Amino acid sequence: MIEIIAISGSLRAASTNSALVAALAVNAPENCRIEVYDGLGRLPIFNPDDEGERTPPEAAWLIEAVTRADGVIVSCPEYAHGVPGGLKNALDWLVSRDAAVGKPAMLVHASPRSLYARAALSEIMRTMSFALYEEAALEIALLGKKPAEIKAILAEGANREAMREAVRSFAGFIGDER
Template sequence: MKILAISGSLRSQSTNTVILREALKLAPTNVETVLFEGLADLPHFNPDLDTDTPPKAVQEFRALLKSSQALLVCSPEYIHGIPGSLKNAFDWIARSGELDGMPVGIINATPSMDGAGYAHEALKEVLKVLSNRLVPEAILIVSAVKTKIQNGQIVDSQLKNTLSEALKALTDATQQSK
């Protein structure tokens, strides 16, 4: 089984990417995990380019999704929404169907105490349209994230436990859908 993870942030030291890297380490041992690092390489979505042979970066992204059995997305909130680069990635797969029926987990991380509620709801809405299966136990908001990460590692044991439970729920949902 393979879980693909996508960080909605392009920053090299993004807390969202740190959360995903650390979360993927907590996946069950029989699960292969892959962090998609090509978000910035995807061209702006253009329906004229969404043909039988879309741009190479799009082909690679779609192939990676097709070879995965579950998806985990971790995104910041930008101006009460999800980052444009993440939305762009989802635009590229809206018609091709790679997420049809796939179990999906969502994490929204924010430095604020009041959460990333707008981005969280926006991300859930975008993913609902893509016909996947959101796994409720793998949907999280991580508030005050900068207090939970130090030197590129999660130092908050409660967050580690929550992430571990979310990965297990995502894995279980994937096994149930076989």
């Protein structure tokens, strides 16, 4: 079984990115289990003085979850042409750890307009030594949709298959990276 942790970079209750990672978990192929991380808003602001024995419990949980996972999927909105602070903060907690080094990661997108955030997040994750999988891009346009519309779009057969295929392809990449 391939274990994947999925992180939405949004804290909004009606987040399209959170809806997308939740749908990925539901539609994962049989050989994959996707755990959706929902602790982004509970993470304290990263401070290098709080590492080691002083690592806060929520940060320690994230570090352990990423370390334990075979791969990471991130779906991220764009705020002011950049990566939201909450997601960047989560990544900062991983910087001085081995959790990210060589860890397969894939970015998925709920908006075709988040080009600056995509580029910035790719750069951040490469710098952290994630093994970024870029062969198959999954983008399901959910921006501006109401929750009922999002649910219907994510339930469409073609989108469910696209999600399964993206995760299946990513799982193959994970296997190659092991």
